[in-house]
Amino acid sequence: MSAPLLLNPGPVTLSARVRAALAQPDLCHREPEFFALQDEIRTRLLGVYGLSNTEWVAVLLGGSGTAAVEAMVASLVPTNSRLLVLENGVYGERIHHIAEIYGVAVEAQHHEWGAALDLAALDARLADATQPGITHVAVIHHETTTGRLNPLAEISRICAGHGVALLADTVSSFGGEVIDFSAGSNTGGLVAAAGTANKCLHGVPGVAFVVVRRAALAQATVRSLYFDLKNWCDKQDAQGTPYTPPVHAFYGLCEALREFAEAGGVAARHARYRALADQVAAGCAHLGIREYLPRSAASAVLRSYHLPDGIGYDALHDALKRAGFVIYAGQGGLAKHIFRISTMGALTAADMERLVQAMAALVAQR
Numbered sequence: 001m002s003a004p005l006l007l008n009p010g011p012v013t014l015s016a017r018v019r020a021a022l023a024q025p026d027l028c029h030r031e032p033e034f035f036a037l038q039d040e041i042r043t044r045l046l047g048v049y050g051l052s053n054t055e056w057v058a059v060l061l062g063g064s065g066t067a068a069v070e071a072m073v074a075s076l077v078p079t080n081s082r083l084l085v086l087e088n089g090v091y092g093e094r095i096h097h098i099a100e101i102y103g104v105a106v107e108a109q110h111h112e113w114g115a116a117l118d119l120a121a122l123d124a125r126l127a128d129a130t131q132p133g134i135t136h137v138a139v140i141h142h143e144t145t146t147g148r149l150n151p152l153a154e155i156s157r158i159c160a161g162h163g164v165a166l167l168a169d170t171v172s173s174f175g176g177e178v179i180d181f182s183a184g185s186n187t188g189g190l191v192a193a194a195g196t197a198n199k200c201l202h203g204v205p206g207v208a209f210v211v212v213r214r215a216a217l218a219q220a221t222v223r224s225l226y227f228d229l230k231n232w233c234d235k236q237d238a239q240g241t242p243y244t245p246p247v248h249a250f251y252g253l254c255e256a257l258r259e260f261a262e263a264g265g266v267a268a269r270h271a272r273y274r275a276l277a278d279q280v281a282a283g284c285a286h287l288g289i290r291e292y293l294p295r296s297a298a299s300a301v302l303r304s305y306h307l308p309d310g311i312g313y314d315a316l317h318d319a320l321k322r323a324g325f326v327i328y329a330g331q332g333g334l335a336k337h338i339f340r341i342s343t344m345g346a347l348t349a350a351d352m353e354r355l356v357q358a359m360a361a362l363v364a365q366r
């Protein structure tokens with residue numbers, strides 16, 4: 001039997017075209033051919049959201065999505081700044097942890113996993129002159145823990161209203177959901193978005209990136225050797241690279257970005273994810289399997305579902321894997337209650353039809 005289709009939130013099932021691109025010739029990362037590849041990826045990443053290359057820059061680095069988030073937090077919150085992290089899942093809590101490791105002055109606005117962010121509380125905290133002033137806010141755009149899409153544009157406007165910079169983890173939304181980079185300005189709002197090759201862009205793991213305002217990068221600080229975003233950017237701007245990059249992951253991302261643009265960009269990818277996710281949700285509803293979040297709060301990229309009565313996660317996972325699909329467990333305390341299905345990657349409506357049929361067969365046997 002062929003390898004199962006991946007319904008976990010990255011790495012994704014590759015298209016044949018991206019898979020073939022991985023087998024291109026071995027390449028030294030100090031040769032002009034590599035720098036042409038690097039330049040094309042950086043240009044295409046800005047192109048995903050139509051950003052001007054005078055205001056914005058895409059900085060690549062070797063590592064998983066967390067590497068990009070870590071570089072963003074370690075570099076873009078200068079000393080004498082104070083970071084507020086909006087938490088409503090695993091990844092928001094991870095940013096808080098990263099900031100603590102680097103000794104960044106940080107506080108959290110904590111919410112239960114899956115809860116809506118309290119934007120009035122954010123606005124009040126940014127306005128509160130009786131507490132230490134907040135200079136930066138960090139938020140997860142798509143909290144993959146539950147599939148909740150946080151209102152990034154609204155948060156960016158609130159931050160801009162207070163002259164506060166916003167750093168976004170867009171690791172599981174970049175390319176698949178709308179990101180309004182213009183909701184902020186040079187003096188506040190969204191200044192950086194961290195992403196990765198192997199989620200909505202359909203590349204392979206190994207290369208991650210931060211799309212950042214050049215003005216914010218100019219004020220960057222250095223807290224780490226490897227996660228020094230400005231160093232990566234300066235070297236890349238000068239047709240260079242500080243360290244050995246994952247050359248084959250670059251090949252994959254470049255081809256994935258070409259395919260992405262040809263297929264119609266963010267709008268087309270979002271519509272495709274949404275159609276597949278709605279198809280799965282409708283099939284699940286028919287089997288009595290309920291969505292974990294209200295539909296209006298959920299992303300198109302990933303949806304969480306309550307486990308069906310009488311079927312534990314392991315039984316569901318194993319049966320679906322035998323049928324050719326890898327689903328994803330809940331994290332932490334949610335592990336016993338939910339499962340997650342992502343519709344990222346080279347998937348079709350026919351694939352989702354087979355998935356729903358496999359679930360129906362399992363539910364019928366119960």
Ligand SMILES: *Cc1c(COP(=O)(O)O)cnc(C)c1O
Pocket residue numbers: 009010064065066067069091140142143144169170171172196
């Ligand atoms: C996947 C993901 C990450 C990074 O995970 P890695 O395993 O480091 O690639 C970060 N934030 C969010 C929201 C994610 O979904």
